[in-house]
Amino acid sequence: MDADHRPPRTPGLISVQVVYALADEQTLITLEVAPGSDVEAVIRQSGVLDRHPDIDLTTASVGIFALLVGLDQPVSAGDRVEIYRPLQVDPKAQRRERAQRQRAAASNEGAA
Numbered sequence: 001m002d003a004d005h006r007p008p009r010t011p012g013l014i015s016v017q018v019v020y021a022l023a024d025e026q027t028l029i030t031l032e033v034a035p036g037s038d039v040e041a042v043i044r045q046s047g048v049l050d051r052h053p054d055i056d057l058t059t060a061s062v063g064i065f066a067l068l069v070g071l072d073q074p075v076s077a078g079d080r081v082e083i084y085r086p087l088q089v090d091p092k093a094q095r096r097e098r099a100q101r102q103r104a105a106a107s108n109e110g111a112a
Contacts, residue, residue, distance in 0.1 A: 065080055
């Protein structure tokens, strides 16, 4: 199923999307699933795990429209299931390092 084309509407099924983004590549898959399907079933049915074997559902966080949910969360028609990558850098550590660099730069300017 091509990520750019919506599948035909099938009576009794609901349309949902699965998205996964890397720094240089975004995957968006639209598919139809049975009502009552949960997030894990939708992710597996979408084929995104075949395209991105680095995804580990035992550790990955998932959400629906930016709200964290469990893999057992049922989906509704029109939902966008999102698979989140782990943070590469702790935001607090990054802010702390930036502040230290700014303080060092300011003290070097004062010494000149």
